[in-house]
Amino acid sequence: MPTPEMSEAETRRVIEMLFFAYREFTSEPDEILEEYGFGRAHHRVLYFVGRTPGITVSDLLATLKITKQSLSRVLRQLLDEGFVEQYAGKRDRRQRLLYLTSKGERLEQALYEAQRRQIWSARSENGKADFEAFKKVLFQMIHEDDRHQLEEKND
Amino acid sequence: MPTPEMSEAETRRVIEMLFFAYREFTSEPDEILEEYGFGRAHHRVLYFVGRTPGITVSDLLATLKITKQSLSRVLRQLLDEGFVEQYAGKRDRRQRLLYLTSKGERLEQALYEAQRRQIWSARSENGKADFEAFKKVLFQMIHEDDRHQLEEKND
């Protein structure tokens, strides 16, 4: 672990790359969502419900780190419009376990596709080793408390 | 340039890392800005005016890709509160050239510091080679039209 030795110019270049890359990363999903009258907040819910079928409302809140009232607004729309379903928990009937409907899965899949393409494209311009390094550095940028929430690395 | 051969699990892991890393990347600046009654939109203006002293309003709009009216709202506050100054262009007096005041520079510096620390920290957990690879992949994620806007690589 070498001591960082980075110029301000290089550091600023990274700051800017993160800004522009993240904007690009969200732009195509945003376009798709707009066709449904949804926004980025809906995307996040679709994403994490899709990735964690049966997730409870409070676990989703913990992942997204937004208030119950903010989540409620978008979740209500997703439920009303049939993209998400909820069932009372078996073990604890106060809980509402969230699942994507097939309609919700189709939309989530389209959103995933857009981001998958962008990631694969960036990867294809570089080698496997470079991409592994990319993931390592990106992982270090994540708050420790959030790291456990990542998809299991089974690859 | 190898054909991508990535599992869905690995791809989703990257999607999640980008989400959590970007949230972390903006969280400390957000806290600082709040002390001034500013938001992320102010940060972006401070950042790009600081990086490009004398930038015109229209160039700033092109970089941020927001509307004149949206920019106006935050720029007005930054001008009124003495973080940014504007002068009529010498060559074209319709233009308003934007500069940080020393007050603005101090705030921009504090915001930069927070992000610099996070980047250096992530870098320090990995090698120089890994970080170079990180930058290469990140660069590829940026829309071609935005790439020229990056800080010159003079390092």
Place this chain on the structure above:
DNA sequence: GCAAATAAGTCAACATGGCTGACGTATTTT
């Protein structure tokens, strides 16, 4: 068994920061 805690939902109100549309003014270009 009952009181307290928990999971979830809702109402109301507010802030930020995107957006569109319509116009005004100063300056430069043609």
Place this chain on the structure above:
DNA sequence: AAAATACGTCAGCCATGTTGACTTATTTGC
């Protein structure tokens, strides 16, 4: 002199974050 450009502003809309207060259903703990 007319048209185009750079900038600014007014008004209003939308999405998505916030706080605070309160309800209902259910589970937990004494």
